[in-house]
Amino acid sequence: MLMWNRKYAAEITADNDGEHVSIAGWVHEKRDLGGVFFLIVRDLSGFAQITLHKGVVEKELFERVKKVPRESVVAIEGRVKSEPKAPNGYEIIPERMEVLNEASQILPLDTTGKVGAELDTRLDARFMDLRTERTKHIFIIRSRVLKAIRDFLDDLGFIEINTPKIVSAATEGGTALFPISYFEREAFLNQSPQLYKQILMASGFDRVYEIAPIFRAEEHDTTKHLNEATSVDIEVAFVSDKEVMVTLEELIAFVYSKVGDYPGLSKLNLKLDVPKIPFRRITYDEAIELLSEAGEEIEWGEDLSTSAEHTLGEIIGELYFITDWPCAIKPFYTQPAEKGKREDICNAFDLMHPKVELASGSQRVHSYELLKRKIESKGLSADSFEFYLDAFRFGMPPHAGWGLGVERLLMSMLEIDNIREVVLFPRDRRRLAP
Numbered sequence: 001m002l003m004w005n006r007k008y009a010a011e012i013t014a015d016n017d018g019e020h021v022s023i024a025g026w027v028h029e030k031r032d033l034g035g036v037f038f039l040i041v042r043d044l045s046g047f048a049q050i051t052l053h054k055g056v057v058e059k060e061l062f063e064r065v066k067k068v069p070r071e072s073v074v075a076i077e078g079r080v081k082s083e084p085k086a087p088n089g090y091e092i093i094p095e096r097m098e099v100l101n102e103a104s105q106i107l108p109l110d111t112t113g114k115v116g117a118e119l120d121t122r123l124d125a126r127f128m129d130l131r132t133e134r135t136k137h138i139f140i141i142r143s144r145v146l147k148a149i150r151d152f153l154d155d156l157g158f159i160e161i162n163t164p165k166i167v168s169a170a171t172e173g174g175t176a177l178f179p180i181s182y183f184e185r186e187a188f189l190n191q192s193p194q195l196y197k198q199i200l201m202a203s204g205f206d207r208v209y210e211i212a213p214i215f216r217a218e219e220h221d222t223t224k225h226l227n228e229a230t231s232v233d234i235e236v237a238f239v240s241d242k243e244v245m246v247t248l249e250e251l252i253a254f255v256y257s258k259v260g261d262y263p264g265l266s267k268l269n270l271k272l273d274v275p276k277i278p279f280r281r282i283t284y285d286e287a288i289e290l291l292s293e294a295g296e297e298i299e300w301g302e303d304l305s306t307s308a309e310h311t312l313g314e315i316i317g318e319l320y321f322i323t324d325w326p327c328a329i330k331p332f333y334t335q336p337a338e339k340g341k342r343e344d345i346c347n348a349f350d351l352m353h354p355k356v357e358l359a360s361g362s363q364r365v366h367s368y369e370l371l372k373r374k375i376e377s378k379g380l381s382a383d384s385f386e387f388y389l390d391a392f393r394f395g396m397p398p399h400a401g402w403g404l405g406v407e408r409l410l411m412s413m414l415e416i417d418n419i420r421e422v423v424l425f426p427r428d429r430r431r432l433a434p
């Protein structure tokens with residue numbers, strides 16, 4: 001094979017004029033101008049132009065290059081020649097070509113992006129969709145986002161954890177769970193690492209984070225919901241909701257600044273402005289008042305509908321927090337406001353992008369008695385939460401945390417309308433393959 005000293009297309013420049021190189025990649029385009037034939041080879045870094053002059057290059061090689069189907073994988077050896085009109089200012093005059101894998105003639109997608117395709121077609125042939133510049137850069141950005149999140153939290157002294165995804169009890173209430181068969185017992189796919197990250201607060205770890213899949217058996221088929229999503233979860237001991245809100249906004253600004261530096265951003269026609277912190281904070285009461293002024297009536301204690309979120313997003317127009325939620329619409333582990341304040345309000349918050357909810361979090365109940373009462377008041381059985389409640393009986397510090405949807409963050413940051421675009425192989429109401 002010809003790949004032992006393979007160079008990337010973008011590593012070669014006009015300065016390498018006269019040098020002998022090997023490249024490998026996919027046949028992106030073929031252009032036949034009669035006397036001269038151009039083969040554009042694509043690799044992770046970009047494109048290289050292979051130029052064949054009829055009568056100059058060996059006839060057998062000329063014929064083979066002309067015939068190789070688009071999207072086949074090839075390895076090419078040849079000499080670099082400076083050519084100001086070619087991509088990157090050089091062309092390669094080939095001496096050898098090996099077809100490592102020949103592609104079938106009818107392609108599921110056009111990788112040049114000249115012919116658009118429906119999202120479903122793209123997801124069905126995701127391996128090929130990933131060969132297009134735009135999709136490739138979305139996933140390189142996704143990887144940078146995850147690295148930025150880890151760097152940020154590691155620097156703050158957080159410990160990265162992994163908690164089980166096969167569980168016995170619901171986290172966010174009884175609905176939206178995928179049941180699985182676990183030998184002779186009933187089990188579920190975890191909808192959130194909530195209970196486990198809280199248990200770890202009793203371990204003395206103080207600051208933990210997890211980046212992992214969450215499973216939600218939600219029936220609805222929208223552009224913002226997945227049945228398998230990725231969540232960044234943090235939990236911090238000896239702090240309240242106020243402190244973890246600051247961590248969250250600082251993290252978001254840090255991620256924006258890291259993605260803003262990425263040169264491939266131009267392929268998405270985007271320029272990112274790092275959002276100013278602190279983000280605006282409005283209470284739930286203020287939110288329903290703003291909505292009422294805009295003609296949208298929400299009864300106190302009702303959750304905000306998608307349409308209400310949109311209206312608020314239009315009014316506010318930037319990232320913002322909604323705080324002081326009614327306890328009735330927040331999970332059992334949410335701490336009610338301090339004495340003297342309204343008991344029906346909890347120390348909970350949501351982080352909102354004008355188009356979509358990004359995260360939610362709260363100060364947690366750390367009193368065993370109160371937690372047990374709250375579990376029961378939500379109609380759940382305290383017995384099935386024994387493994388969790390136990391951690392609250394032997395020294396549980398006050399703590400707070402949040403969960404941030406990675407796909408929601410990406411789609412909002414990159415101005416992408418459908419959440420499926422930012423997941424390699426999305427799982428939704430209809431899709432279980434690839």
Ligand code: AMO
Pocket residue numbers: 172191192194216218224225226227229231233234357358359360361362401402403404405406407408
């Ligand atoms: P919540 O249920 O609000 O909170 O989830 C946290 C964040 O996860 C993302 N998310 C989703 N993204 C895509 N598709 C879905 N079906 C989906 N469901 C949730 C959202 C959401 O804001 N235990 C709490 C967090 C905490 O308090 O620490 C929780 O899971 O971006």
